[in-house]
Amino acid sequence: MSQVVIIGAGPTGLTLAMLLAQRGIDVKLIEASRNFRRTFRGEALMPSGLEAIEFMGLTDLVAQIPHRPLDAWEFIIENRSVFRVDEPMEPGGRACTLISQPDFLAGVMAAAQQYPNFEFIAGTAVRDFVWENDRAVGVILGDDRQIDARLIVGADGRSSIVRQKAKLPLDRQSQSFDVLWFKLPSSPEFAAENIFYSILCGNDGFGLFLGCDGKLQIGWSLQRQPGDDPNAWQRLNWKQKLAAAAPDRLATVLQQQKLDRPFLLSVTVGLCPQWYAPGVLLLGDAAHPMSPIRAQGINMGLRDVIVAANYLVPVLQQHADLAEIDAVLPQIQAEREPEIIQIQKLQSAEVSQGELLRNYAPLRYGVSWLAPHVSLIRNRLRQSWIDRQLLLRRGVTTVSLKV
Template structure:
C-alpha cells in the first residue's frame, strides 16, 4: 500500500528547513522534513542570526533560548606582526529602539541553533528524518513524489528544497544556478580547540602574505571559529586543511606556538561563491536558502537570508494548502524573495571587496564588512503585488512592520506590537478613534484569520500608545485615523484611511 501523502515535504534540516517546518507546523500543516546526513552535525558554521532573523525567531517562540545560548559579537582585536595595534567594536553605539528591539546579531554555533529549532519543532510532534537522501523528484497536477536512495518514496502536495548550495532538489528540477566561483579568493575554516587567547575578543592577525582569525564559540570552554588564508605547497597549490596546517598557519601569522591548537574539526576550504537560482518555483516545488542563493561570507548574510526565505514562504504555503487562498499566492514567494537575494548578493560582494581592501592597511579588519544594511531590518517588498494602499511619512506597504511598546487597555499591562503580531494570523492596527467601526467590522468578518487592535482608538479593547512610539514608528500624525494591515510574516500589506472599510476585506480575499 503506497504511503499517505504529506502536505509539505522539506528536504534539508538546516536553519532554513527547520524555520519553515516550525512555521508550517504551528499552522497545523502536515509537514515531513528529511536530511541525507546520518546524524545531526556538531559543526559551528554560520555565526548566528542578525537582528531581523531574531525578530523571526521571536515570532516562532525560540528567541529567548537563542539569546541564552549565544553571545553578543565580541570586540575585534587586530594585529600586525603579532602585535595588537587596534580594537574595533562595531556595535558600541548600537542600542535597542522602540521600533527595533534587537540592536545587533547573536553569535551562536549553528549546531546549537539547529538544536533549539529542532526542540521547538518537536513540540508540534514533528521530527527530522535522518539518513534519507533524495535521488529523484517527479510531479503532476496534484502531487510531488520524492524518491529516496533506499528506494522509498514520499508523496507530498508540495516540496521545498532547503538542501544547501549543492541542492539535489535544484539539480533535479534543472534550475540554472548562475553566477561565479572565485578560485583566487580562498579560505580554510574549522572549529578548533585553543588555549591561551582571551575569549572576550575576536582576534584577527594580518600580515603581507596572509591572515588568521579566531572567534570564540559561545557555549564552549575552549572552542573557536578558525579562518585563515590557505597554506600552499612548493608548487603554490593549496594544502588541504588539517590540524597540522592550522597549527603552522597560526604560528606563522599570529606568532604564537602552533601547539596551542589542540584539535580541529569541520575542516573545509571555502571559495567565494556568488550564485542565484534562475527560479524559486517549478510547479509544486520551491527552493529556499542556499539552495536558491549563495553569497560571500562578508556580512554573515547567507543563513539569515535563508531564514527569511522560509518566513516568507511558510504562511503562503499554509494558506493555499488549507484552501484559504488561491494558488497564485505562491507566485509571490519568488516575486518577493528573488530580488532580495539578488540585492544581498550584491551587498555581500561589495562588503567583501571593501574588507579585502581594508585589511591591506594597519588597523583594517572584519568590522568593515558590517554596515547598517547587514542587519536585515531594511529588507521589504515595496514592489510586490501584495503591497497595496498608500503610505505614511515613515512606511509604505511592503515594508517591515515596526515594533513599539504600548499598554493593553484591558489589563493595564505593557504590550509590544510584536506580541500582538505573534502567531499565524493577520493583524489589523487601527490608529485613532475613527477606526473603531472598521476594526469591529473586520474582526467579525474575518474571525480566526485576523486580530484587530485599536491604537488610541477608545474602548476597553485595544492599545494605548502612551509614549507615542507606535504613531512615530508608523508615521501616523496626531489626529490622523489610519488602518494598517500586517501580514503573517510581519510586513505591511495595506495602508488605508479609516473610511476605507472595504479595503481590508478586499485585500484578504484577493491577496491572501
C-alpha cells in the same frame, strides 16, 4: 497526500516545518544526515536573524541553549590594531550573537514534534522526484520509499539536490573561494571578552573568535593561483603559519595550543535566476548560496522562511489546488530576491576591500602605520566600516510574520 515535503533539516528547513506544522499543515521533513553534529555550521545571528527568531517565537530557545554575544570586532593589519568596534553597534540595538546551531536545531525539532501533523525522516537522502504532467508531485528516497507532496521545498544548502532535480540553474559569482576552518582549545586570553579578530599580515588573512562550544575558531582565507597544487595546504605547518600572521599576544596562544587538521570549506556564491518550478520551491542557500562574509547565510535563510510562510500558509490551509500553490511561488522570490541581491553586493564589496589591502602593500602598510597613531584616520576608517555593516546587520527590506 502530504501537503508539504521539505528537504534539509538545517535552520531554514526546520523552522519552516515548525511554522507550517504549528498552523495545521501536514509536513514531512527529510534529512540525509542522522544528526545535527556537522563539522561546520554557521552560528552567528545578526540583528536581522535575531528579529526573525523573535517572530518565530524562538527567543526563549536561544536564551536556553549555549549562546555568546560578541563584545567587539577588532581589525589587525601587519600586527597593529587599526580600530575596534564594540557591540551592539547602534544604541539600543542587538549585538551579533553566536549560538550553538546543533542545540538550536534540536530545540526547534522538539517544538515541531509536538504536532501530530509533523514527521521527521532522517538518514535517508532524496534520490529523485515523482513527476506528473511536468509537475513535481512527490519524492523517491534512497530506500525506494515514495512520498507524495503538494509542494516540495528545497532547503538543502548550496549543493542542493532539489535544485538539481528541478533543473533550476545557479548563476555563480566570480568571488567564490575556499576557507580552512580550524578549531582549537581556548585560553584565558579570550575569557574576558569575545572579540572577532580580523587579521591581515602580508598576503595572509584570517578571522578568529571564541565559539559557543568554548573553542577558538579560525577561518583562514585560502588563496590559490592557477596551476597551484590544490592539496598543498595539507602539507603546511599551520600552527607556525597562523602564529606568524598573528600579533604577538595571539601568536603565543596559537603556538601553545593543539591544532587539529582543518576543515576545507569550499565557498560557492551565487543566485538562482528562478527559485521555483511547478511543485518545487528553493529557499536559503539552495536558492542563493551566500558568502561567509558577516555570517549572512543563516540570517537570510530565516528571513526567507518568514516570507515563504506568509504566502504558503493561506493557500495550504485553504486546501487550494496545485495551480494556486504554484502561483504564489514567484511572489516569494519577488519579495525576497531584492534583499538577497543587495546583501550579496555588500558582501562582495567587503571582499574587494580585503583584496585591495592584501594586494596593494603600500596601502596596507600605510593604514597599519597611520591608523594606530592618527585618530582622524583611525576614526574615519572605523566609521566607514560601520556604515558598510549596518545593512548587513539589519537587512535591506522589512520582514515580518503575518500568519
